[in-house]
Amino acid sequence: MNLTSMQHNKVTVSVIGASGYSGAELVKLLMKHPGIIIDELYAHTQAGKRFTELYPAIPCDKTFQTYSGQTDSDVYFLALPHGEALQLVPGIVKAGKKVIDLSGDFRLTSTAEHKHFYGGDKSAEDVLQYGMPELFRDEIAGSTAISNPGCYATSIILGLAPLFRGGMAGLEVESVNVTAVSGISGAGRSAKLELSFSEMSGNMRAYKVGKHQHTPEIMQALGTSATDPSFRFVMTPMIAPYVRGIYSVLNVRLASPVALESIRELYAEFYASAPFVRLRDGVTEVSHVAYTNFCDVSLAFESDGSLVVITAIDNLMKGAAGQAVQNMNLMLGFDETTALL
Ligand SMILES: NC(=O)C1=CN([C@@H]2O[C@H](COP(=O)(O)OP(=O)(O)OC[C@H]3O[C@@H](n4cnc5c(N)ncnc54)[C@H](OP(=O)(O)O)[C@@H]3O)[C@@H](O)[C@H]2O)C=CC1
């Protein structure tokens, strides 16, 4: 049964990929949103099962359906593996519905970079408004389709945006060296041998060194390029044995010294109207943001004069479902924080 917004005076929302970690987190958030009603939940291998069979802690009485091109809801979230949304989003947009896609399919403007990092072809039109409210609030509010940012990308862009987009005269970034650690839920729900308890317990490892798919996304959002000879960006992702959270340590070399107080003021001003970015006095910790939509940011200087920005987010909240709901709120004219605080 499909519900109509006319019947309920609420916005109807469906989630495609609702059986996965990001999809289930979306369901949890949507259930407490006063302005929407959950319509259909779609899954792939789990179709036919009840939502609570997979997620007993979330009391949603829906049964997973198979998606076959329905466009009856007002809003569609897609939380699918890379490549799947490319096939589905155009039809939903054409039917005049709002879309928020959590995959990497529509993030990169360069088709060559997309092919290099995601391994598939897409056309130049397959780009949607990038859904980072702290950078593109007005554009998101005026959009019908959004590409939700990647989890590492969110934690790193929010840590660097004031330096690149804050307009501080004389501030020049020469290089950024990122070490970022993800909890295991960042890899999704499907079982992978190298992520099993016996492999990961008491362990930690780097992966995709020098070739993580979020590198071009970060460059794009900051308005710079990893191939710019005057700017150097390196990123080392790691996985560690905790469930939720991304902890990014950004070592930033500036062309000339700037007082820490000025940097603090720059960040405070840049995020003055961003309800989910918190500038912290002490060092940020993953446990301070887990299960929340906050991005905590702390600032310090190293003894060699480089700026150290540390950010922490929950990968399934600000890194995925929380940010997606934040985008939906902006698109529909709800308060940005609805269902998120
Ligand atoms: N996990 C995270 O922290 C983040 C994830 N993302 C992105 O969000 C998207 C979802 O990620 P995540 O929730 O982790 O993934 P999961 O692996 O947990 O879930 C994947 C979902 O997609 C469905 N699915 C799998 N294969 C297919 C297919 N061939 N056709 C249709 N549906 C399929 C699954 O259905 P079923 O279970 O029924 O088989 C499930 O609902 C990905 O693009 C991911 O990169 C973005 C930011 C953070």
Ligand SMILES: CC(=O)N[C@@H](CCC(=O)OP(=O)(O)O)C(=O)O
């Ligand atoms: C721990 C882990 O494996 N994390 C995934 C991040 C997945 C993600 O959210 O990235 P996209 O948004 O680009 O899908 C990775 O590093 O590829």
